[in-house]
Amino acid sequence: MKPDKEFPIRRVIDEDGQLVGDRSGVTDDELKEFYRWLVTLRTLDQRAWNLQRQGRIGTYPPFSGQEATQVGVVAALDRMDWICGSYRDWAALAYAGVPLYYPLLNSMGHPVSGNIPDSVQALPVQVVIAAQILHAVGLAWSAKLQGQDRVAVTFFGDGATSQGDFHEALNLASVMKAPVIFVAQNNQWAISVPISRQMNSQTIAQRSLAYNIEGVRVDGNDIIAVFQTLKEVAARVRAGKGPALVEAVTYRLGAHTTADDPTRYRPSDEEARLSHGEPVARLKRYLLGAGILGEEDFQRIDDEAKATVDEAVKTAESYPKSASETVFDHVYQDLTEPLKQQRAAFRQRVAEGGGQRG
Amino acid sequence: MKPDKEFPIRRVIDEDGQLVGDRSGVTDDELKEFYRWLVTLRTLDQRAWNLQRQGRIGTYPPFSGQEATQVGVVAALDRMDWICGSYRDWAALAYAGVPLYYPLLNSMGHPVSGNIPDSVQALPVQVVIAAQILHAVGLAWSAKLQGQDRVAVTFFGDGATSQGDFHEALNLASVMKAPVIFVAQNNQWAISVPISRQMNSQTIAQRSLAYNIEGVRVDGNDIIAVFQTLKEVAARVRAGKGPALVEAVTYRLGAHTTADDPTRYRPSDEEARLSHGEPVARLKRYLLGAGILGEEDFQRIDDEAKATVDEAVKTAESYPKSASETVFDHVYQDLTEPLKQQRAAFRQRVAEGGGQRG
Amino acid sequence: MAKVTMIQAINQALGLAMERDPKVMVLGEDVGKNGGVFRATEGLLDRFGEARVVDTPLAESAIVGSAVGLAMGGMRPVAEIQFFGFIYETMDQIGTQASRMRFRSQGRFHVPLVIRAPFGGGVRTPEIHSDSLEAFFCHMPGLKVVTPSTPYDAKGLLLSAIQDPDPVLFIEPMRLYRAFREEVPEDWYEVPLGHARIAKSGDDVTVVAWGPMVPVAEAAAEKAGQEGISVEVLDLRTLSPIDTQAIIASVQKTGRAVVVHEAVRTGGFGAEVAALIQEHAFLSLEAPVLRVTGYDTPFPVPSIEDLWLPDAGRLLEAITTVVRY
Amino acid sequence: MAKVTMIQAINQALGLAMERDPKVMVLGEDVGKNGGVFRATEGLLDRFGEARVVDTPLAESAIVGSAVGLAMGGMRPVAEIQFFGFIYETMDQIGTQASRMRFRSQGRFHVPLVIRAPFGGGVRTPEIHSDSLEAFFCHMPGLKVVTPSTPYDAKGLLLSAIQDPDPVLFIEPMRLYRAFREEVPEDWYEVPLGHARIAKSGDDVTVVAWGPMVPVAEAAAEKAGQEGISVEVLDLRTLSPIDTQAIIASVQKTGRAVVVHEAVRTGGFGAEVAALIQEHAFLSLEAPVLRVTGYDTPFPVPSIEDLWLPDAGRLLEAITTVVRY
């Protein structure tokens, strides 16, 4: 088997923003909108990094570098399709309609960030690596059982493919012909572990062969290719052809989280080399070269992004604190007897000003 | 991908015992010895079934139909290679040197059956599906680290391939280039679940593609093909070429265990069709046809087998009971304080004749 | 009203729930054509079809993990783990997923999932199959843990569990599946979760038991009665959330308590019961709360099983000890 | 003797063990080049090379399951689970494999494996990372469970754990990794497993604590002292097998006990401690054994963490309650 032959990387614009493929199915207007989103999300991500450095939010897992995959995938979905992602997939959620202040609230440790607005068909972000992949299978399966015209998409990393749950999910989905799209964001690293130590295979896509499902590889930094691929894959999955595995090849531009120091383990020449093709600059080069947007447009978009993100930060920082006793509210639908008593004790303690450290 | 093309089933003698491949590397004497073993094991297996029916042993998982795979694989190993099997792999253990009364003691609930004699490099049989696959990876890895010239072989079923541990093991072994041979005994059924519901793939062997390791398919009822295949695979694995996945295609001739009733779920025409190629009768036909053994040989072998098995049954049934308090002996190397006290209480209770039901 | 075994009662409950609510489905290993290795799901495939009675691949994490998704997607899955000892494989999907989805999503999602599993000793299974692991699951907020000891309760509790909006682990004592028959209404009825049952009332000592140990407790109570000791047997039925009130009320009456379970002693759920009793009924206690349990060893091979498991004799000893204290 | 933090002490222990015995190796996620997310394995890759310091794929069941094989094959693996909350993934390999191989094989095989994991709250991690799950593992015969509360003990206990012929779960309180420094001998020394330590002696009440709660107990004892209550703080260090004798000796002296742990209350290891105390020191007890614990909810988001966790204030309340009982 020659994985590079069987699973070539689909690409429409190259690192330098040159058109190298067929752009059909994506209008200029869509591209402008994509670009606006990518810039907004990148701005948000960088701001979050700075906020953490200033001590205004807690640990934050940046998605910089992966915006094209997350936005491109969600853009190809229907509104009622399910989205099941991990801690790094806030760009996908934001594009799907989750307010931009949610990821900030999440890093501030605010419980509301788990309550994805009803208008968005998405699960809260998942911390346990690969657990959400099985949920996506169940959601897709439930849609099929209930005759709903929905697919489920799940995002996970290259590291997640090593987990047992990844395997069990793909096998079960294949057996049940559940309408799931498995999107592996191969950003080359799982914290400090490069993909070459994560697996001894050239591609993630080739794992599809084990399950007899469709497997494709796409340049995850090329939003056009991602969008086109997902449109096609989603159509097949929706039509009942069974699940599909999409490997989006991308690159984690920075640290794993704000608590991580990649200089300990990652060669800087790799960073330089692989950062060059990052999705925002790439799309910008293309739009500029193709005359779809000009310098003043870019400036305006940047300014608008900054304003939007300012607004999100303001909302997050002024967001009403949740009463701490809400910790008892969503354990079960109804408070159990033991919890009633514990809440009463907790209330009293809070009223007495307890709970400061020490 | 065409799994049937990429992973053809290797076969040397067909269902009717006709030579259809290249027998090289297997002498007549080896074949006679194999046949003697297959008959002895089959005799043992059928006797165990009857003993259970007579209430003389407890639940028993027959291996009938899988003798050629288990014996053929072990025959291709070196004495110091590791063997990690499941509850159904007593044929492999017996051929490796474990006394024939062990499986009987096991079904009688005698603890000694877990204590594989030191002369045999094998783990106790595993009940938790797929757990031993990871142990084999660790054992192979330990051999490599210690510069020992050993491989590890692990047996598991078609059902086991659905478990997360299967996936994690193959991936880790591939990354570490651990010298493991993964032997999937595809006996077509996992209790009542046929392989077609276990996976939506034509072969188990194709799972090797996901891990970039060698994958081969062999007729598991053809001991010559199994032996040859394993010899070749083991040589490559031993030479440091990384792990390999062998799918031995066979058939569970009877019930899952003595507690199971396959008529509830398994079509009798399938049984008739797939039982025809079973390994003992097949080898017999070949040996007869090739003039390697004659009718009187077969009679003698049958008689000897019966005598050997009679002996095993006698040994098992007269085997000294283990003192029940040994249950405290092997929890830790040294008895902990709590266990010392518990053992004392237990002893007293046993001395007083307690512990009869009710 | 027909007399049925516990396994029949469970089978009835599953059938009724599936009849009433098309969202109810069962999934697991061998639950379809084979009707489950203990026949709990017998006949359901024929009645409700392959879409709702699903033989899954052999993968417990996938069974529970996908059931979590099914439940969030609007179904009411009843997942079977073939033997409780194999639930280790799906601990993550239970402990960090099913039980926390409501909390994580602050109420947007909930997981109306029932996980059924046979458990306990007395039936001479191979290793791991007989383990009693309930303590693990009583230490997982967001999950409920239920175990019946009679056919009547089995049906009524299972119907409640299937109706429950939160995930319920429903563990079924293997040795009681066919141990006796009892009159059980053919129709729908519910036994509410969260409430212990006084299996036998008495005055001198309270024996707290659940699942497979309830008949053992009753037998010991019987014997104790012959010696003039009046034993109250409390069948917890729901272990989590625990019915503290019922336990304390009983112990305040009797002044003495013994807890009995098959699980290994250290860290067993008996510890929680003892801790609760001494905390809430300290001044009523005339003797320490004793525990009669499995030993701190792995569940033994069948030839040693009877000696290892708590029985009426051992329980009676403890009862006598606390009464004479 | 240099003053070092707990994480440095752990790092020293690993280095010494690997120096002394070529069979000792470490494996886990990010333990190599990155030196562990908390730097417990910092520098080991450079000193001992890739064969003995192994960055594994992201798969906890594979880490522990292969380590079981490594151990049976003659190595002495020290496996790291990046955060205790992710140990759910490998519950089966711990609960039915590592801990039972000696028993299953009747002593032919044994599993000298150490599983290290950081645990506990106070450091504002995302969900799951801060969970205290020790109770699960104290209910698994064949496994030992150890947790240090000081740099000195961390090093000495870890060296004992690595020498131990049986599997040891070694859980490290994240919040104490860098909380303070202490003089620690640079050379090899061992703190034996199975023995509690009197962290502070006192007469009126015994506080049983372990790991992250030991400094909290000491702080509460300090405050209680100011109110004239003399508190004895017992640091269990080894949770399984538990040092019953030390606990009972202390309670027999003080007549009162409070157990404190971060884990959720119901089914926590505090229940076992309370059950043991009332069983073995019933007649010495002047008040019920109280438990100060996390609540029966999932570990909360960081903004609520401080209120949720037991602190010196809550502990002091319980101490006062039992003293005034």
Ligand SMILES: Cc1ncc(C[n+]2csc(CCOP(=O)(O)OP(=O)(O)O)c2C)c(N)n1
């Ligand atoms: C089950 C589990 N194990 C370990 C971790 C700790 N951890 C968090 S992120 C991470 C690496 C994930 O890598 P990958 O799947 O490639 O996703 P990425 O972070 O690159 O998006 C690890 C090991 C975890 N969250 N869950």
Ligand SMILES: Cc1ncc(C[n+]2csc(CCOP(=O)(O)OP(=O)(O)O)c2C)c(N)n1
């Ligand atoms: C983890 C786990 N889950 C479930 C079982 C119950 N069980 C025992 S054997 C079996 C089927 C195994 O099928 P396969 O792997 O094909 O092996 P075979 O029995 O055919 O040899 C099942 C489900 C188990 N032993 N372990």
Ligand SMILES: [Mg+2]
């Ligand atoms: Mg990654």
Ligand SMILES: [Mg+2]
């Ligand atoms: Mg099979």
